[in-house]
Amino acid sequence: MxxxxxxxxxxxxxxxxxxxxxxxxxxxxxxxxxxxxxxxxxxxxxxxxxxxxxxxxxxxxxxxxxxxxxxxxxxxxxxxxxxxxxxxxxxxxxxxxxxxxxxxxxxxxxxxxxxxxxxxxxxxxxxxxxxxxxxxxxxxPGEWLLDLVLLSKSYEVWSKETLDKIKSRDMAQAYLKQAQAVDPNVALDEPSAQNLAAGFTEYLKAAREAGFSDCTPGRFLLPGELEGSPVLTFAPLNKPERPQRRSLWGEMERRFEAYKSSVIKPFFRDHxxxxxxxxxxxxxxxxxxxxxxxxxxxxxxxxxxxxxxxxxxxxxxxxxxxxxxxxxxxxxxxxxxxxxxxxxxxxxxxxxxxxxxxxxxxxxxxxxxxxxxxxxxxxTVEETLDHNGEELDCVRGRLLDGGKQAALYPGELPDDTATLLSPAREGAKEWLDADYKIMSFAxxxxxxxxxxxxxxxxxxxxxxxxxxxxx
Ligand SMILES: Nc1nc2c(ncn2[C@@H]2O[C@H](COP(=O)(O)OP(=O)(O)OP(=O)(O)O)[C@@H](O)[C@H]2O)c(=O)[nH]1
Ligand SMILES: [Mg+2]
The missing domain is CATH 3.40.50.300 (P-loop containing nucleotide triphosphate hydrolases)
Structure with a gap:
């Protein structure tokens, strides 16, 4: 030089x-x-x-x-x-x-x-x-943040918690039946692993649709290029008494760990x-x-x-x-x-x-x-309508479905937040004396x-x- x-x-x-x-x-x-x-x-x-x-x-x-x-x-x-x-x-x-x-x-x-x-x-x-x-x-996607808690869970703990949590949910019954019907200690066969994962994904989609937020693992709903890959082909199962190494349980456990290390961790590290x-x-x-x-x-x-x-x-x-x-x-x-x-x-x-x-x-x-x-x-634009002599504060917009103009009175949110959050916490199925409406506006x-x-x-x-x- x-x-x-x-x-x-x-x-x-x-x-x-x-x-x-x-x-x-x-x-x-x-x-x-x-x-x-x-x-x-x-x-x-x-x-x-x-x-x-x-x-x-x-x-x-x-x-x-x-x-x-x-x-x-x-x-x-x-x-x-x-x-x-x-x-x-x-x-x-x-x-x-x-x-x-x-x-x-x-x-x-x-x-x-x-x-x-x-x-x-x-x-x-x-x-x-x-x-x-x-x-x-x-x-x-926020679903990817929710995955963080999976990092601190083993497949065994995650399976148990998930099955417990979903057992009272209507849309989970089909999957729960499916999980009951398999012996987790049989040797892995790929089609049955795929069926279980598909059944669990169907549950997650229905739960999301019904308004549930805790729909993890996040990539099951948003698989992107991972669709169909082994890291997404697992589902929660009942733990067998003495798990065998090459069993369905053993392989699902391995895939759950792979999901943690090759899907969850890279997202947190890189983004x-x-x-x-x-x-x-x-x-x-x-x-x-x-x-x-x-x-x-x-x-x-x-x-x-x-x-x-x-x-x-x-x-x-x-x-x-x-x-x-x-x-x-x-x-x-x-x-x-x-x-x-x-x-x-x-x-x-x-x-x-x-x-x-x-x-x-x-x-x-x-x-x-x-x-x-x-x-x-x-x-929308705001509009106050007269309803039997009472003033209603509404919003008006064009409906997504059909394109007609419509006015929406969404209901009155409570003054005190506990009126909403307490019944929710106590497991109420419906709001007691309120009704909240929503419309899809274009x-x-x-x-x-x-x-x-x-x-x-x-x-x-x-x-x-x-x-x-x-x-
Ligand atoms: N009226 C109204 N509707 C909204 C507004 N923002 C979003 N929406 C509605 O919410 C829907 C979802 O909005 P997006 O911005 O696509 O939501 P996203 O979080 O990107 O959704 P994904 O990509 O599916 O995760 C839209 O299709 C609208 O129907 C808003 O400011 N006003
Ligand atoms: Mg989006």
């Missing part, structure tokens, strides 16, 4: 170093995780958030948008080459077409980078010059561990509509989701996070446009009570938390003025909480 080469390679490494250093120093990256159980509203949330950051006219509560600190926003290639890109254009296309549709259900992790050019407007801002803040938004800020979306209105059992189940699922944010309680997580932690967590009740704004504080209070409950039992290692009611995409056709994103409720407040301090 000649002296010129040495100088050149030195200069190059200094350039690389300073590029890295400048990125680290002047171009902070905020990784925002967006999660929630299936159909909670993740895709709509991300799509509307991005559209409203690109055109910020409807974001007055995001300080940086209101005071002009954000000078420009643009989409960029994301830094992770192996994670699918969040398909923003297609989702926005569906929502804003001439006959607007909700986006398709999504099935895996995806990611998008939005970069914000910011310059402080104050006296000091003039000296500091413009900077760039990258917002990496990561969409992942979860990098998140700085987190929003957990919850379809609380949907659960309330489905009844006390669904509400109680949602409460338990929230408590389990929260475990992932208390790494101290989990050796594996503590090890991969090495002291790094999620700094802020927002729990947002979605689809609040089904409710007249007069009732929003009550919905927020329910959300708050659900979180507080889990919060009281453990600290979040210092993470700041908040609860809100939001609608990422407002599909997205409203958008007439956007220049500079305005899609209509929403409190998306700007959510954004301010999640990353406003970084701008």
């Amino acid at each position: 000649g002296i010129g080469d040495i100088v050149e390679s030195l200069t190059r490494s200094i350039e690389n170093l300073s590029a890295d250093a400048s990125e680290a120093l002047f171009e902070p990256v905020v990784r925002l995780g967006v999660t929630g159980l299936s159909r909670a509203g993740k895709t709509v949330f991300i799509t509307s958030l991005i559209a409203n950051l690109l055109e910020r006219g409807r974001m007055p509560q995001l300080l940086g948008a209101a005071n002009g600190t954000i000078r420009a926003a643009y989409l960029q290639p994301q830094p992770d080459d192996t994670v699918p890109r969040f398909d923003y254009e297609t989702h926005l296309g569906a929502l804003s077409s001439s006959s607007p549709r909700w986006p398709e259900s999504t099935r895996a992790v995806s990611e998008l980078r939005l970069s914000l050019r910011v310059q402080s407007t104050g006296f000091l801002g003039v000296f500091s010059g413009p900077r760039t803040v990258h917002l990496d938004i990561v969409d992942y 979860f561990s990098k998140i700085d800020r987190q929003v957990v979306l919850v379809d609380a209105l949907g659960a309330i509509h489905k009844g006390p059992e669904a509400v109680e189940d949602m409460r338990r699922a929230m408590a389990e989701v929260l475990m992932a944010f208390r790494p101290g309680k989990n050796g594996f997580l503590a090890q991969i996070l090495r002291g790094k932690r999620v700094e802020k967590i927002l729990f947002a009740a979605t689809k609040a446009d089904h409710l007249h704004h007069r009732q929003h504080p009550r919905l927020t209070a329910i959300m708050d009570a659900l979180v507080r409950d889990a919060h009281d039992r453990a600290d979040f290692a210092g993470a700041e938390t908040a609860a809100m009611s939001i609608a990422a995409l407002r599909a 997205p409203a056709p958008m007439k956007l003025k220049p500079g305005e994103g899609p209509p929403h409720i409190r998306l700007d407040k959510a954004a301010q909480f999640l990353f406003g301090d970084k701008l």
Whole structure:
């Protein structure tokens, strides 16, 4: 190597170093995780958030948008080459077409980078010059967070707990019969393992449909490219007296362990561990509509989701996070446009009570938390109707089914959250003297003025909480 080469390679490494250093120093990256159980509203949330950051006219509560600190926003290639890109254009296309549709259900992790050019407007801002803040938004299924608790369970414990939990559920009876009928100590044959796994998956789907939240293992509902593979071909069984090594039981035990090490752990290591800020979306209105059992189940699922944010309680997580932690967590009740704004504080209070409950039992290692009611995409307008001389606060929208306009009076959420949460906890099957209705509205056709994103409720407040301090 000649002296010129040495100088050149030195200069190059200094350039690389300073590029890295400048990125680290002047171009902070905020990784925002967006999660929630299936159909909670993740895709709509991300799509509307991005559209409203690109055109910020409807974001007055995001300080940086209101005071002009954000000078420009643009989409960029994301830094992770192996994670699918969040398909923003297609989702926005569906929502804003001439006959607007909700986006398709999504099935895996995806990611998008939005970069914000910011310059402080104050006296000091003039000296500091413009900077760039990258917002990496990561969409992942909440079911994958629930899997965390499986890490601390053996196949034996998981089987027993699962069979106990589901025995009173109607939709589980077919699977329970199927599990009773097999001898777990016979030699493994693949078709019967597949039948059991299929039967258990059918149960999980029906439970999800009925509004239950605790539908793990998460990949059974969202298998993606793992569909049909041995890591997903197991199911809970009754433990035999003396388990044989090559038995159905033995092989299912091995597959359960494989699910932990090659499905659950990589997700936490590769995706979860990098998140700085987190929003957990919850379809609380949907659960309330489905009844006390669904509400109680949602409460338990929230408590389990929260475990992932208390790494101290989990050796594996503590090890991969090495002291790094999620700094802020927002729990947002979605689809609040089904409710007249007069009732929003009550919905927020329910959300708050659900979180507080889990919060009281453990600290979040210092993470700041908040609860809100939001609608990422407002599909309704408010309307007060006269009903036998009584005023009813309704919302009106276009029905998804048939396209007719309809007014919805969803029912009155209670003032005191215990009125909902206590019967749920005590195992009530129905609400005593209340009825909560819900309708599926189609997205409203958008007439956007220049500079305005899609209509929403409190998306700007959510954004301010999640990353406003970084701008
Ligand atoms: N009215 C109203 N409905 C919403 C809103 N957000 C979501 N929805 C409804 O909830 C459904 C699910 O929303 P998505 O954003 O696709 O939910 P997701 O969490 O990405 O769902 P998966 O990808 O299936 O896990 C939509 O199809 C809408 O029917 C909202 O802000 N207002
Ligand atoms: Mg989705």
